[in-house]
Amino acid sequence: MKWDGNRESDNVEDRRGEGGGGGGGGFGGGGAIGLGTIVIALVASYFFGVNPMTVINLLSGGGAPLQTQQQPPSHAPPANDQTARFVSTVLADTEDVWTDLFRASGKTYVVPKLVLFSGATPTACGTGQTASGPFYCPGDQKVYIDLSFFQMMKQRFNVSGDFAQAYVIAHEVGHHVQNQLGIMAKVDKARRRASETQANALSVKLELQADCLAGVWAFHANQARKILEQGDVEAALNAANAIGDDTLQRQAQGSVVPDSFTHGTSAQRVRWFKQGIANGQVAACNTFDAQML
Numbered sequence: 001m002k003w004d005g006n007r008e009s010d011n012v013e014d015r016r017g018e019g020g021g022g023g024g025g026g027f028g029g030g031g032a033i034g035l036g037t038i039v040i041a042l043v044a045s046y047f048f049g050v051n052p053m054t055v056i057n058l059l060s061g062g063g064a065p066l067q068t069q070q071q072p073p074s075h076a077p078p079a080n081d082q083t084a085r086f087v088s089t090v091l092a093d094t095e096d097v098w099t100d101l102f103r104a105s106g107k108t109y110v111v112p113k114l115v116l117f118s119g120a121t122p123t124a125c126g127t128g129q130t131a132s133g134p135f136y137c138p139g140d141q142k143v144y145i146d147l148s149f150f151q152m153m154k155q156r157f158n159v160s161g162d163f164a165q166a167y168v169i170a171h172e173v174g175h176h177v178q179n180q181l182g183i184m185a186k187v188d189k190a191r192r193r194a195s196e197t198q199a200n201a202l203s204v205k206l207e208l209q210a211d212c213l214a215g216v217w218a219f220h221a222n223q224a225r226k227i228l229e230q231g232d233v234e235a236a237l238n239a240a241n242a243i244g245d246d247t248l249q250r251q252a253q254g255s256v257v258p259d260s261f262t263h264g265t266s267a268q269r270v271r272w273f274k275q276g277i278a279n280g281q282v283a284a285c286n287t288f289d290a291q292m293l
Contacts, residue, residue, distance in 0.1 A: 001161070001162035001163040001166060001227055001228065001229060001232050002225075002226065002227050002228075002229060003086060003089045003090065003093075003162060003166075003227060004089075006089050006092065006093065006225060006227075007089065007092045007093075007096070008085060008088040008089050008092055009088045009089075009091040009092035009095060009111075009114070010076070011091060011095070011111055011112070011113050011114060012076065012077060012084070012087065012088045012091060012113070012114050012115075012116065013075075013076075013113055013114070013115045013116065013142075014075050014076060014077040014078075014084065014116045015115055015116060015117045015118075015121050016116055016117060016118045017118065077116060083147050083150070084116060084147070086162065086165070087114065087116070087145070087147070087169060088114075090165075090166045090169045090170070091114050091143075091169060091173070093217070093221050093225070093227070094169070094170060094173045094217050094221075095109075095111045096221075096224070097216075097217050097220045097221055097224075098111075098173070098177060098217070099111070100220070101216075101220070101282065102180075107180075107181075109180060110141070110180060112136075112141050112142060112143055112173060112176040113140075113141065113142040113143070114142065114143045114144075114145065114169070115142050115143065115144045115145070116145060116146075116147060117130075117144060117145075117146055118130065118146055118148070119146070121144065123137045123139070123140060123142065123144060124137050124139030124140035124142075125137040125138070125139050125140075128144045130146040130148065130149070133149055134146075134149055134168055134169070134172050135172065136172045136173075136175035136176055136179075138175070138179045138184055141176060141179065143169070143172040143173060143175075143176065145168075145169070145172075149168070150165050150168075153165070153168075153239065153242075157238075157239070157242040159235065159238050159239045159242050160235070161231070161232065161235035162232075163218075163227075163228065163229075163232035163233070163235050163236050164235040164236050164238065164239040166218075166236075167214055167218075167236040167239055167240070167273070168239070170213075170214035170217045170218065171210050171211060171213075171214045172210075173213075173214075173217070174209070174210035174211070174212075174213030174214050174217075175206075175210050177210075177213050178206065178209065178210065178213070183206070183209070184206065187202050187203075187205075187206050190202055191203070200262050203262040203263070204262060204263060204264045204268075204293065205287040205288050205290075205293070206287075207262065207263040207264055207269075208263075208264045208268055208269065208272040208287045208293060209272070209285050209286075209287040209288075211240060211264075211269050211272040211273045211276070212272040212273065212275050212276035212284065212285035212287065213276060213282070213285055214236075214273060214276060215272070215273045215274065215275060215276020215277035215278070215280075216276040216277070216280050216281070216282055216284075216285065217276075218233075218236070218276070218277045219276065219277050219278070219279065219280030220280050223280070233277065236273060237270050237273065237274070240266070240269040240270045240273050241266040241267075241269065241270050242266070264293065268293050271293075272285070272287065272293075
């Protein structure tokens, strides 16, 4: 992926080394939370999804936002941190693409913040943990990531490459786009009225749409800046394939429980990313009306 020398975003907060956690928040909100719900939320949200605290709150029938925690001091990442520079550049690229696409449809895109942290950090959705993987918190409109996740991708799934990592960021920004368009709020409302199986199915559609929106970003970024190199798309597809619910469940427990899926199968994640990158049309990412996911 060609990225070095492109614009870097000013919307990156570096909280690494500041200490994590803090009081309040955590796993909470809503009704009682059973162990089964926690397991589903953690396994399903481990890779490329919204904060598991949000998932737990929704699956347990809660609608009230978690207590907003005291935000720690943050600063821009150091200029010599190559991985942070990469993340800042990808975020800037998503800002450019989505600002243009929103403007073309008569809307204004409000850019998200991206927070680098290590271990744990307070968020408007509760305490974010490294073990949760990258996540988006709609409460504060921020994407959170511990950069050690990229190394874990390589070690656990043998998935590497700049574009595979960019896909991770673009997926989380896709959740921000959904939030900006009001899609996330509608889905959250519907999930609170639904059974657990129905709520999981809605979550799958939300996640697959974010995969598709990541593809939409890649299409337009490549058209404008020629960022893609040979093997890049394959690397992103390998990442999408590695983190399907069926693949993760099979690795974790040796069997698959489709009713508990919240992110979609490997094949579905690959299909919807390819759908987005094929033509760059947001309208092509309507997973909610699709006859086949």
